[in-house]
Amino acid sequence: MAEKKSFIRQFWKEKKMIGAMAPSSRFLAAKMVKVIDFKAANVIIELGPGTGVFTKELLKNMHPESKLFAFELNDAFYDVLKKDLSDDRLILIHDSAEKMQAYLTEHGIDKADVVVSALPLSVFSDNLRDAVLDASNDCLKENGQYVQFQYSLYSKKHIKKRFRKMSIDFTALNLPPAFIYSCKKV
Secondary structure, three states: OHHHHHHHHHHHHOOOOOOOOOOOOHHHHHHHHHOOOOOOOOEEEEEOOOOOHHHHHHHHHOOOOOEEEEEOOOHHHHHHHHHHOOOOOEEEEOOOHHHHHHHHHHOOOOOEEEEEEOOOHHHOOHHHHHHHHHHHHHHEEEEEEEEEEEOOOOOHHHHHHHOOEEEEEEEOOOOOOEEEEEEEOO
């Protein structure tokens, strides 16, 4: 319950960066991770982990040698993640998602296998949305995977512009219901 209150407080405080009043459901998290080939995913980037709903699912499914770079810009959520999650595979970064390639390079990694995003693209400015999508595309390996959820299909054309191979799933078991975009870099 405290997690939900904290989430609501952050939503009202930063509506342009947080897209919902409640954390994502376990049903949405399950649909987000089911499309990932964890046997081939050595480097995963998570954008906007919030309170860690997807982060926990990713860590549960990743193999022991994988790395998860989680980018959280919100101070309160970053502090929660830092306090609650302890895993050597997790590299928690308190910085903007557009800088993901610089952090990969800093850790001696050329490209990522998967980018999982919970960022509310539809509330971002055009420049910020485009910068995040371009950075996601640029940091992925050929045939890398981009997984994004949104509460509408508004961002579909922007995602499709960078990732031509796309499938969309839906879950009503989330508040609000959500679309899951699963894309490949081709």
